[in-house]
Amino acid sequence: MSKMRAMVVPEPGGRFRMEERDLPEPGRHEARIRVHACGVCHSDSLVVEGHMPGLGYPRIPGHEVIGVIEALAEDVEGWDVGARVGVGWFGGACGYCGHCRRGDSFACENIRGATGVTRDGGYATHMLALASALAHVPDDLEAVASAPLMCAGITTFNALRNCGAGPGDLVAIHGVGGLGHLGIQFAARLGFRTVAVNRGRDKEALARSLGAREYIDSDAGDPAQALQAMGGAKAIIATVTSAGAMQAISGGLGVNGTMMVIGAVGALTVDSFDLLGKRAAVKGWYSGTAVDSEDTLQFSRASGVSSMNEIYPLEEAQAAYDQMMSGKARFRVVLKVDA
Numbered sequence: 046m047s048k049m050r051a052m053v054v055p056e057p058g059g060r061f062r063m064e065e066r067d068l069p070e071p072g073r074h075e076a077r078i079r080v081h082a083c084g085v086c087h088s089d090s091l092v093v094e095g096h097m098p099g100l101g102y103p104r105i106p107g108h109e110v111i112g113v114i115e116a117l118a119e120d121v122e123g124w125d126v127g128a129r130v131g132v133g134w135f136g137g138a139c140g141y142c143g144h145c146r147r148g149d150s151f152a153c154e155n156i157r158g159a160t161g162v163t164r165d166g167g168y169a170t171h172m173l174a175l176a177s178a179l180a181h182v183p184d185d186l187e188a189v190a191s192a193p194l195m196c197a198g199i200t201t202f203n204a205l206r207n208c209g210a211g212p213g214d215l216v217a218i219h220g221v222g223g224l225g226h227l228g229i230q231f232a233a234r235l236g237f238r239t240v241a242v243n244r245g246r247d248k249e250a251l252a253r254s255l256g257a258r259e260y261i262d263s264d265a266g267d268p269a270q271a272l273q274a275m276g277g278a279k280a281i282i283a284t285v286t287s288a289g290a291m292q293a294i295s296g297g298l299g300v301n302g303t304m305m306v307i308g309a310v311g312a313l314t315v316d317s318f319d320l321l322g323k324r325a326a327v328k329g330w331y332s333g334t335a336v337d338s339e340d341t342l343q344f345s346r347a348s349g350v351s352s353m354n355e356i357y358p359l360e361e362a363q364a365a366y367d368q369m370m371s372g373k374a375r376f377r378v379v380l381k382v383d384a
């Protein structure tokens with residue numbers, strides 16, 4: 046086959062349309078991936094709605110990709126055609142390349158290589174990825190089931206293992222959506238005293254079945270006070286899509302607690318007295334690197350963490366995206382990509 050199919054965002058705020066294109070040849074450092082599955086993440090809205098300045102359009106979103114290497118540039122070492130691979134967002138500044146050290150982190154290869162954002166992604170039968178963005182995917186991990194681990198999974202797993210909490214510490218997972226439902230599973234298996242926080246009680250039973258020991262309904266009262274009543278959180282993993290909701294819970298941190306800001310919500314206001322009085326921190330977190338993705342896959346396989354998915358064919362990307370944005374998905378939407 047010398048053609049590929051893709052669900053393309055024609056312009057910011059536009060609706061998806063199917064395009065047939067010539068198969069791209071891998072350039073320097075690149076692999077061509079035959080995509081088997083791609084998750085639909087709330088962060089795709091940055092591309093679809095045009096919230097990120099400077100992006101080129103038309104653009105193919107998708108940064109939760111599982112597939113197989115179909116072709117490799119000559120300069121790529123350590124990978125073989127036919128290998129099963131995953132590709133995540135891979136788009137935060139690394140902090141140690143030449144660009145980052147000169148204070149020009151937007152030129153960092155990680156940023157330039159952001160799958161489905163600054164380069165085309167996995168809402169397609171094929172895509173190009175930087176070899177440095179590839180993660181090995183074990184043969185026994187099924188593509189559709191594993192795709193969400195490449196963003197929702199790695200982001201929550203990596204935030205949890207870098208949040209400063211230890212076994213037994215109170216850790217709140219704020220938001221029970223695509224990221225949050227995986228965050229609860231990871232937190233419980235990492236040995237934290239896991240509390241799930243969401244609006245209303247609809248998702249309480251499910252959150253508990255995923256491993257939450259406690260549940261806070263943020264509509265029923267002040268969620269910060271509820272966390273303080275439990276002793277104060279060592280960490281809050283903030284996955285909600287609302288700045289107001291994040292602000293309302295930040296006061297729930299305990300002494301030396303850290304709020305890991307994961308939701309892309311724009312400006313946040315926090316109380317400096319509250320932070321300095323507790324030596325508490327508010328810290329941003331992006332997903333991670335390909336090595337972190339491999340760790341996430343291995344940990345999930347070993348400890349039985351799995352994403353609950355609603356599956357759509359590639360051609361129904363618009364419906365899949367709308368379902369994700371509606372907040373009604375239980376919990377992750379995944380595109381299954383047939384040849």
Ligand SMILES: NC(=O)c1ccc[n+]([C@@H]2O[C@H](COP(=O)([O-])OP(=O)(O)OC[C@H]3O[C@@H](n4cnc5c(N)ncnc54)[C@H](OP(=O)(O)O)[C@@H]3O)[C@@H](O)[C@H]2O)c1
Nearest residue numbers: 087088220221222223224285286287290308309331332372
């Ligand atoms: N930092 C990173 O590397 C990274 C990686 C992936 C995603 N993200 C970001 O993480 C966020 C979550 O993504 P997702 O795919 O998990 O989204 P999602 O599935 O849509 O889940 C959103 C969650 O936010 C809650 N929420 C929405 N509006 C709210 C409000 N006004 N008040 C309180 N809670 C509210 C929802 O609660 P209900 O159940 O009540 O609707 C739900 O629990 C997005 O901003 C996404 O861009 C960041």
Ligand SMILES: [Zn+2]
Nearest residue numbers: 086088196197
């Ligand atoms: Zn994502």
